[in-house]
Amino acid sequence: MSTYRLAGVGRFLFSSSCSLYGAGGDVELDEHAAFYPVTAYGESKVRVEQQVSTLADDRFSPVYLRNATAYGVSRRLRADIVVNNLVGYALTTGKVMMMSDGSPWRPLVHIGDISRGVLAALTAPADAVRNQAFNIGRTRENFRIREVAEMVAEIVPDCEVSFAPGASPDARNYRVDFGKAEKSLPGYTPQWTLRAGIEVRLVGHERTVVIARREQQHAAQLQQIEIFGCEKARGDQDPAPGRTARAAGGRTLRDGSQSRFRDR
Numbered sequence: 622m623s624t625y626r627l628a629g630v631g632r633f634l635f636s637s638s639c640s641l642y643g644a645g646g647d648v649e650l651d652e653h654a655a656f657y658p659v660t661a662y663g664e665s666k667v668r669v670e671q672q673v674s675t676l677a678d679d680r681f682s683p684v685y686l687r688n689a690t691a692y693g694v695s696r697r698l699r700a701d702i703v704v705n706n707l708v709g710y711a712l713t714t715g716k717v718m719m720m721s722d723g724s725p726w727r728p729l730v731h732i733g734d735i736s737r738g739v740l741a742a743l744t745a746p747a748d749a750v751r752n753q754a755f756n757i758g759r760t761r762e763n764f765r766i767r768e769v770a771e772m773v774a775e776i777v778p779d780c781e782v783s784f785a786p787g788a789s790p791d792a793r794n795y796r797v798d799f800g801k802a803e804k805s806l807p808g809y810t811p812q813w814t815l816r817a818g819i820e821v822r823l824v825g826h827e828r829t830v831v832i833a834r835r836e837q838q839h840a841a842q843l844q845q846i847e848i849f850g851c852e853k854a855r856g857d858q859d860p861a862p863g864r865t866a867r868a869a870g871g872r873t874l875r876d877g878s879q880s881r882f883r884d885r
Contacts (some may be wrong), residue, residue, distance in 0.1 A: 626681040632750075633683045634742050635673060639728055639756060641666045641687065645795030647726065649763070652687070652754045652801055659792045670754065677752035684742045684750045688735050689728035689758030689797060692818055704729060704815065707770055708822045711777040720785050721768030725794040730758035731813035741808035755802040759811045763796045769815065776819050 625633055629833045640663035641656045657665045666687075673683045692704035700709050710718040738757040742750055764772075800807050 623630060626678075631680065632743065632747065633673070633681065635669060635683060635685050636739075637666045637670055637685045637687045637754065638663065639687050639689050639758070639795065639797050640793070640798065641670075642795040645797075647794075647796060649760065649796045649798040651798040652756060674752055674778055681764055682747045682751040684752075685754040686735075686738050686742060687754055687756045687797075688738070689730035689756070689762070689799075690757050691730055691732050691735060692815075692822070693732035693813075694822055695732065703727060703766065704769060704773075704818065705822070707773045708777065708819055711773050711780040712823070715780045716783045717770045717773045717777075717780055717787055718783055718785050719766060720772050721766055721783055721791040722784075723765060723767055723770060723788075725791045726763055726796045727766060727769070727793075728756075728758045728795070728799070729769070730762065730799040730811070731818045734758065734811040734813050737811060737821060738806070738809055739800065741802075741806050745807040746829070749805070749807055755806050755809075756797050756799045757802055757809075758797060758799045759803070759814075760799045761798070764815065765796055766791075772816060773819055776854045777823060 640660065641658050643656060643657040643659040643663050645654065645657055656663075656667045658667055670685050673685075677683055690703055691699075692702060698705060700706055707717050707719070735757055738755065742755070763800050767782075774780055774782050799811075803811070820853055
């Protein structure tokens, strides 16, 4: 990190996480709260913040963006984070599958609002952000996991809330106060709500299914043309009985159609 400062980097944004609050309990925590990380991931965020802060001076301005748990659609979708995971299970199995007992609190933030936080921290006056931490999210977007699951079940058609085998309490349990960023980070204007994010995720999934079906049909048509061409080259008028395009392998979707993507 000292190399960045020596190279003349004036501002360094560290993508930290609210996970460093860990076992924080039911009280809303601001940037002055104690750290209680319960995972190696959360511990790593604590250590980086502590080490980088010692390098701050008038020419080097580190900023620590403590993002809430992210969700949202992307080209390389992460399916292991709570909102994306619950919506994914609901869409593909008809069950909103909770891995815990549903009681832990989580602050949630759409990737669009994380991006807004990054832009705000990059463009704010240095004196307004130098060596400071900002919780990135919205205070009203703290939910218990079971509340998230219930909302998913309300929005995604024909699904029900259920528990995974062995579901148990989760040591990660924290609520976060995002007032500092909302009031003191110039240009930070979060816009997303969890309900809107789930609805957009649903639309994104439906669009992906439509595209996959079109690609599957196109591949089948090309294969049929190839088979027909081979038969014609051998002098046959039509493909031999029963010789049709082989459907692409993959998972069976809820409507009984086949995805062209195999498990990897």
